[in-house]
Amino acid sequence: MNKKFILKLALTTTIGFTYLAAPVTAFAAPGSESEYNQKLDDLSTDQSDAEKELAAVASKIEEKENDMKTLVEEMSETTEALTQLQDEIKALNETIEERETRLEEQARAVQVTGDSSSLVGFLMESESLGDVIGRLDVVSKLVSANQNLIQQQIDDKELVVEKEKETLAKQEEQTLRAAKLESQKTELEEEQANQERLVASISAERAEVAEEKEAFLAEQKAAEERVEEIQTARTVAAQTSTISVSNESNNNDETVSTSSSKPAAEKSVPAATNGGSITSIAQGLAGVRYSYGGGTPAGFDCSGFVQYVFRKAGRSITRTAAGQYGATTRISQAQAQPGDLIFFNQSGSIDHVGIYLGGGRFIGAQTSTGVAVASFTSGYWSNYVAGFGRP
Template identity: 35%
Template sequence: MKKKLISTLLISSMLLTVSTAPTVVLADEFDNKIEQQDKKINDLNAKAQSASAQLAAIQSNIASIKEEAAALQSEQDSLNKEVNKLQTEIKALEERIAKREEAIQEQARSVQVDAHSSNMVDLVLDAESVTDAVSKVMAATKLVNANNDLMKQQQEDKADVEAKKASTEDKVAEIQKNAVVLENKKGELQNQELSQTAVVSAIAAEKETEQSKKDQLLAEKAEAERQQEEIRLANERAAAAAAAEAEAQKETETSTEPSVDNNNNAGTGTTEQSTTNPGNNGGGTTNTGNTGNGGTTTPTPQPEEPKKPIPTPPPSAGGIVGTAMQYQGVPYVWGGTSPSGFDCSGFVQYVFAQNGISLPRVTTSQEYAGTMISLSELQAGDLVFFGPRGSTHHVGIYIGGGSYIHAPTTGDVVKVQSMSGYMPSFGVRI
């Protein structure tokens, strides 16, 4: 019986030792994993800061180009107005010059005829004196010279205006060339912005995933520690019950008579009692074990799968022209690609995208997205471009009847324009 008592105490001691050791190992394992997650998260934080700084630099460059483009557009508008004014002046001067040249030529012919005819001789002979004759001849000559001077001055004025016009048109061509460069640069920077935004979003998503893994590890560690604590408490209760049983057996042996039969009977009685009591006490332990097992076998409610979004039906606005006409009045915004604000190529790209057609972002790329056609071949839905191919600076959508819809310039809105007011250079059929 003493051996049994010693065995019971040893088993209780071993239970407590075994239940404590795995807890330490398990905690270290979780701590190592959590430390690794922290390292990953810190690395991702550094990447996110770098990527965000690059995105900010790209956006700053885009803002700078927007300001430069706005200044160029404003200057181009002013020069276009100046050219129109000069053209009006030239037309008026040409009309006046034509009339005056006709009068001057008539007067010149009259003077030349008079000067070489007998009438000139008669004019001199009929003079009252030599002085009178000289005066009359000088007056006729002066009239001819005056007319010649007037004609010369008008020709000089015309040449001066023509020179101004040529200079202004050269300046407009230079500005349009710069606009093409800015348009291409805008496209490059916007592509960089989209790409860098995707990088920033990907890093943020990866960081969120790693943080979720860390949170899961922390939760698993807490749950493991809770279960280990329950096991430890259950083992302590079992050890206490075993010690109590051993004490009860010791008291029973002390109070039993020395007879062999009595000892056997007492042993039997003790055994029955021991079997019953520890069983009941063990039942407490078993309940605790069941509680632990219940924690692991109880079905965990599964989260409902997110409902898939219902796809938005394609627009039915009557094709390219119908879609484009819906956005009349939307303000011009350099670099704009949405109904909150469009630039010329952004408007075209958006309208075609609404009809399931993907186009490049900038004008100089859009002009190669289809087949080049002449203005006489235009049909509704074709694109119209302004400037030589490869260096276009503006684009619109032909709507038929000699008109097109476009996003004109800063300070203006999406509107319909007659080709007679602003003539495109060529068309493209997508």
């Protein structure tokens, strides 16, 4: 029962997803039911706090997952836009190629290369003033159209380059956002795992403490029963003294050796239902060594031997000699039958018990001989007989 309980404190979360290792605190084993209850209450509070933190982490993870879903949708739209832009770029490139072809044709036709002599020649071939004016208008329009076409060509090329740059930049920005979200989610999942470990640890600690509490209460109850049994035995012993026993070949009258004792009631008491089985089992254990506190064939004390024999015979009886005395019905020597119990008072209380065999004999676990048959009408035990009892 003297265990050390360890409250396992895990890593707690800070705003930046960092963790602080909490110190592990050792607690002495509680020494009372109220201390167990207090520890269970403390653990319940710790578990509640940890579960709240776990729920908060789960909420953060859900937020990150929603952000990621939104980003994925944006990235999909950006990809579609980039695809569309690439189609536009293809179309612009085709238009640019067409324009360049037209410019080359025009250049070949009118030699628009910046050589003014070609234009002058075109004008000199005029046949009249009206023709000159017409040719001047053609040249003017031709030059203006070519200049506009060239400028549009330049603008379109710059637009294509700008759109490509803008779309690629957006893709890079979205890729970076996705990486950050993934990193944050990983940190949150690590935090979640730590919190789950903390909750599980506290839950296990609570279960352990609850189990220890039950064992403590059971042990406490057993100790209280033991104390009560001993106190009862002392009360009984105060009213019980040794008796004089007669040789069973003569009259089985019983006389009290002191005035403080009362004669056994000569009332009808049902005989043991399996006395033969009890005595047979008992005699089969003859020779087993004496062991203080023993209750198995590896070694017996007096009451442990009686309890073991009765259990083997299918009957239940309490553990101590005093308890067995209190749990049996008082009978006289004349009423005693094999399988009943005989009790002895060597020290002022019921301190020895054996199984009555008849003929002035009993079998019990003796400190000097182990399990053996002895006489209670002569010799040592005849001086300490306290009475007989029927379970």
